[in-house]
Amino acid sequence: MTVVVTNQSGIARGMYTAQHVDALHDFMQRSLSQIGAHIDAFYYCPHHPEGAVAEFSVTCDCRKPKPGLIVRACKDLNINPAQSILFGDNKRDIEAAQAAGLRAGIFFAGGNLFDAVKAGLETF
Numbered sequence: 752m753t754v755v756v757t758n759q760s761g762i763a764r765g766m767y768t769a770q771h772v773d774a775l776h777d778f779m780q781r782s783l784s785q786i787g788a789h790i791d792a793f794y795y796c797p798h799h800p801e802g803a804v805a806e807f808s809v810t811c812d813c814r815k816p817k818p819g820l821i822v823r824a825c826k827d828l829n830i831n832p833a834q835s836i837l838f839g840d841n842k843r844d845i846e847a848a849q850a851a852g853l854r855a856g857i858f859f860a861g862g863n864l865f866d867a868v869k870a871g872l873e874t875f
Contacts, residue, residue, distance in 0.1 A: 752791045752830065756820040756837070756847075759795045763802025772797075792828060794820045816843040818851035825851070836875065838868055 755776070761767045776793045783789050796815070802808035812819035825832050836855045837848035848856030857871040 752828065753789070754824050754828065754830070755790055755793045755795075756815070756824060757793075757795045758815050758843070759797050760799035760802065760814075762797035763799035763804050763807035765803040769797055792824060794824050796820055815839075815841075816846035816850065818847050821847055821851035821853065836871065838864075838871060 759772050762769055762772065772795055776790075780789060794813075796811065796813040796819075797807045798809050798811040798814050800808060800810045811817070813823070821832070821837070824830065825835070832852040833854055835853045836857060837844060837853050838857050838859050839845055839848070840859045840861070842858070845856035845858055854875070855871075857867075859867050
């Protein structure tokens with residue numbers, strides 16, 4: 752199963768809307784479907800305590816490095832965290848993976864994501 756968990760503080764900052772994020776996720780799904788792939792679910796945090804949009808300018812449990820998004824995804828999708836791996840490009844991602852009790856958080860430093868995921872999965 753592949754799940755995206757992402758901070759989207761641009762919503763709270765008024766840079767873009769939740770509808771823009773949803774449109775991006777739809778685009779990603781359509782693009783992946785062309786090669787026979789898909790993402791099972793998307794979870795995003797629209798919050799930032801210093802945001803410009805009052806509705807989203809809050810402290811929450813879903814903004815990484817807090818584990819709220821990961822915990823919610825595991826509960827919603829019946830995922831065993833101890834058998835799950837998160838790939839992230841920020842230390843907050845790895846911290847969130849650890850806080851959620853995932854088997855591993857693997858840092859992605861850039862380059863080819865497919866190769867990084869393949870290499871990361873081979874270690875388990």
